[in-house]
Amino acid sequence: MLKKNTIREFREILGSNNCWNRPEDVICYSYDAAYEEPVSPDIVVKPGNYNQVSKIIGLCAEENIPLVIRGAGTNLSGGTVPLSGGCVLLTTGLNRILEFNKEDLYAVVQAGVITAELALEAEKNGLFYPPDPASMKVSTIGGNVAENAGGLRGLKYGVTKDYLMGVRFYDAEGNLIIGGGKTVKHATGFNLPGLMISSEGLLGVMVEFILRVIPKPEYSKSLMVVYNDIIRACETVSEIIASRIFPATIEILDNFTIKAVREAIKTEFPAGADALLLIEIDGHPEVVNKDFDRILKICNSFNGTVRVANNKDERDKVWEARRMALSSLSRLRPTVILEDATVPRSKVPAMMKAIQEISKKHDITIGTFGHAGDGNLHPTILTDKRDRDEMKRVKMSIDEIFHAALKLDGTLTGEHGIGFLKAGYLEGELGAGTVNFMKKLKHGIDSKNILNPHKMNL
Amino acid sequence: MAGIIYELSQLEDSIIRCMKCGTCQAVCPLYRKDLVEPSVARGKIALIESVYEGRLEKAGDILNHLEYCVLCGRCKQNCPSNVKTDEIFLKARAVLKKIKKMPGWQKSLLGFVMDHPERVTKLLPFLHVCLKAGSRRVGNNALRPFMLPMSDRNVVSVKKESFVSKYKGFNYAENERMRVLYYPGCSVNYIYTSWGKAVVETLKYFGVSVYVPEIARCCGIPAATMGDIELYRKMVNLNFDYFSSIGADYVITSCPTCEYGLKEIGERETKRKIPSRVIDILIFLDEVLKIDFTMPFDKKISFHLPCHYDCSYSDLPEKFLQRHFSSNYIPLKNTDCCGFGGTFSLKYYRDSKELALAKAEELGDKKIDTLFTACPGCAMHLTDALVSAGCKTEVLNPIEVLYEGIKSGVPNRN
Ligand SMILES: Cc1cc2nc3c(=O)[nH]c(=O)nc-3n(C[C@H](O)[C@H](O)[C@H](O)COP(=O)(O)OP(=O)(O)OC[C@H]3O[C@@H](n4cnc5c(N)ncnc54)[C@H](O)[C@@H]3O)c2cc1C
């Protein structure tokens, strides 16, 4: 509970229109897109300028109020749930694209800018901002940086971290910190943009970014490959990478997901296939066509039947169907839990086998799709949170999926972050020493631990 | 209170489908304006949940947030999990209204208007005169009342004589090839009477005899959005009974919200199948009569798609205009809801107008002469904003222009 005086001080900083503390307002900030128990903050604030941000942090520091930063609240790891109450700071009011530089190929944007808006601005300028999380129509750039968001194009174009050149943030005392800059080469001081990637709101309130944009690829080609055996599909992926071909995207869908999509929409996805690979190659036309021929051969050698999308319309339909994967699955049962355990690319077949076994062993429905080309699979658990017995088995399955990924030299999360949900597994992957180092780093910067406390168990 | 919580918990099976993914933020006109969670479907759903899960004590406090919604249906259409948001919101409003009761006068007025359309019709000349005397003309067919709290609105006036009192009964077509029932709805009956006239005359011209009800019964939607679901069901039942008694294959409408109220939620709430096919006049002309003509309309035109327009035909009106009117068609970038939302604009006028003004701005910038729409609610609300923005664009239903064309002998009958 906040003191009346403190609430008044918040109001003085923000005005009463951008500051809420009634139960029916703060409850709307008790959750995010992860499956977890909701917890309400005491107050929610929506600053409209940096000065207000700095003052809010100052007030929270003085009064020892936990401060949780929230963009669109679409993260899948409970990162924005204010576990011990306090203040939720919305970045949605800081939503301007400040500069788009076509000569030097960068954009300067505020934290609350929506990913798709930046992508659109780039496109308007004949350029390209590749990171494309499936949530890009709503996610904020601040959230993308704080979670190191990836997307379909990760294989060839990398993820958010590969585009972050500079960042401005306020530390736990409300001081402005400037990291990186507008030059391609930058060796001045610590690599603070690197530090803020995946910082999940624990190290500072980011307000502004400098992001790299690149020339648009000239030409692209999409193909769909149908398999009778999903393991052969996974082996195809490993072989393509081993042959040093880098398509923009290689996506996989398992039999269960294909069926779900077929039930949800009209699609060309074939009935009865055990797995599908969706591949897009882009770049210079000559190179694209050469790579295409090589991929064709590899697919054939693993018994995949190739269907080429011949025009834009067919291509759009294929990718639209892919985007429907999660939603089609989510329609089948009340509760959906989306995981993103990730393994080195050559281990995709082994990981797929492990998921299948876990699903059978615990009698849990799992549909798997994902970014096979990055080793980033999305085993999607379909369940009903009201069924206690089933939820126990779900929990065991999740544990085993993580352990399987770690055993294959993988990681807990490829793009969804640790937040609260995966905090308990962190030490298992990184070791006590590493967690301790992170703790020291966090507490050195934020001695009162006001910035997103409890997340990552820090 | 326990009863209320129990009734809300009945919504759990629909609500639990919401995976809190936040996708609805991208399409909700109110979220995009406010950028806060209570505006968007995900927030509203979480609020209802928090009441029946016992995390929020004063259930009545969430009603304001639930009523802050234009019911544009965008969240439902774009929800990956197929969450029936409109159904959830309307039911929750109805339950919560039991705590936060509608003021007595509001309830009686609503009941009176719906139960006795014939008496409202009798009051029309009086209302018409009052509005005229108490306001000044501000162009575009609109009046600005002097009286607070209406003095910031530009209202399209109610007409002296209702549409049905002039057209009720059979309107026979020469060379009759078909008979239909026309359902004018309140807005056309009292305000946009010219739309009604154009519908009847145009249909007659194409050989369709039109039966117009003696009494223009409300579809009930205003009651539903204000949380009086019983009154709403009663209206839907009366309308369905009426349609069966007439035995019409087609019931023509020119108000998508009436159509939505009768068809989609009407069927769901009464668990009855609608006895006739309710169809918008433009769809009827195009799909059933297959009319084919081109007429000159030498203006810069555009179209605003009403939220409740039959979604399987959402590109029909635009194509209709381009095919039949030789004019300069300019699409709009802003495809949002106009912000009207019926009772929403009464309670949240400022927010409602902000959305309409954003549209008016684009219309002004693009110097559109005529904005077409297919919903009298949108027409009324956009006219208000256009007048406020000092913009000369007129708002019409395509049927009005078509009827003008018929009068001057342009389109062929085939
Ligand atoms: C349907 C769906 C699909 C998704 N698909 C993908 C995908 O393909 N790839 C992917 O990577 N992710 C995906 N996600 C996860 C999520 O969208 C991303 O993690 C996204 O980057 C979160 O952005 P946000 O604005 O919602 O951040 P939020 O959820 O609001 O915040 C996420 C974390 O970042 C912190 N944070 C936010 N803004 C700031 C700031 N300005 N300064 C400091 N810290 C901040 C928060 O405290 C929190 O810990 C998906 C989610 C959903 C629901």
Ligand code: SF4
């Ligand atoms: S209503 Fe639909 S789109 Fe909105 S958060 Fe829930 S599941 Fe997602």
Ligand code: SF4
């Ligand atoms: S119906 Fe429209 S206004 Fe209401 S929550 Fe859904 S998208 Fe927003």
